[in-house]
Amino acid sequence: MSNIARDPYRAPSRHDPLAAQRQDGGPELDVFLTGTVFFDIIFIGMEGPPKQGTEVWADGMGSSPGGVANLAVAAARLGLRTGLAATFGEDLYGDYCRQTLGVQEGVDLTYSRYVTGWHSPVTVSMVYQRDRAMVTHGHQPAALNRLVTHPPQARSCFVDLGGERQPWVDSVASSGGRIFADLGWDPEDRWDLGRLRESLAGCYAFSPNAVEAMSYTRTGSAEAAVEKLAELVPLAVVTNGADGALAFDKETGRPVKAAAVPVEALDPTGAGDVFVAGLMVGTLAGWPLLHSLRLANLGAALSVRHFGGALASPGWGDIALWYRDTGSKDPALAGDYEFLNTIVPDDAVPEVSRAIATLGFRAGR
DSSP states (O other): OOOOSSOTTSOOOOOOTTGGGOOTTSOSEEEEEEOOEEEEEEEESOSSOOOTTOOOOOSEEEEEEEETHHHHHHHHHTTOOEEEEOEEESSHHHHHHHHIIIIISOOBOTTOEEETTOOOOEEEEEEETTEEEEEEEOOOOGGGGGSOSSOOOEEEEEEETTSOOOHHHHHHHHTTOEEEEEOOOOTTOOOOHHHHHHHTTTOSEEOOBHHHHHHHHTOSSHHHHHHHHTTTSSEEEEEOGGGOEEEEETTTTEEEEEOOOOOOOSOOTTHHHHHHHHHHHHHHHTOOHHHHHHHHHHHHHHHTTSOSGGGGOOOHHHHHHHHHHHHHHOHHHHHHTGGGGGTSOTTOOOOOOOOBSOSOOOTTO
16 A cells, blocks of 8 residues: 555645534534544455464555544544544554544544553454454543543534443533434344433434344334434434435425445445534535435445545545546436535545555655
8 A cells, every 4th residue: 555645644624514604602613522542453355354273465454543533534524623532542553543633634632631551442354255354452441431521512423322321412412512323233132212212312313224223113124214213313314235325304304315326345444434424514514415415425435445444534525536537427426416516626636644554654764
């Protein structure tokens, strides 16, 4: 893999999709997040998984911040003012992740802290046969739940309903911020809709995948599931892989469907986070729901062409390049994204960094 072409510690200039809404005294952040940052090592181009007593060589390798960093970087690259409360280990991995997020990507780390004697959690991801397997080691620091007592003003926040909901989340909601929520696979296979209803109290949007949505709602299709989930939140969204995404907005009372964007996938890591970031952008900017879903689908699709979770997420330059190329290759698909004409800057060019096979290159050697 080639090294980063530009200064790796200069945050790129970014298009601001919320510029028209900004005013003096408004929220200082568009998105506020908390969670665990992992140091990810990704191997690609493997013929299969390693077997006991054997060695497998990979065609490519990359390193990148992961975990909650996936959503933080995806949101920041789309121009949202993003704040993150996370702990960083006092090791080289922690230094790299903090530098990448805070300096290179421009994420506000005011509420983040180094933790003495705690090492960064590490995930090794192996990509083969269009899927991945992961090995992770780490420890949950007790300090993580103590980082935020009085949260900053924010237009939105994101919560993983699989963990304990921290009090600051409701503070964001009570001040007018929108809570975007998600929930992963139920390891107990209970799919308790009543418990889900309680967890979603005060949340604005919920975006599970189709299997999760159908399991919770006891329905047989993504279409039926999204309408059932719309009884729980103002905006229900169901992602459905190659079939795109569905949403139901209580305000309009109508379902909306957006087709997936076809791409050659390399690594699916972080695609769901990029989808949520796109959904946040469109929602906070007041776009029509269909446009928000299309941006979310496009961002997720562009991200799987690269590997490395956080650093695979696209910026507006990547989106502009795709739109210009698609206009000549697939006019019908480009027509679905004609709304980008008034959103993407004419001079936008790709300028984001991608995962490389090491960290801490010394300058001039």
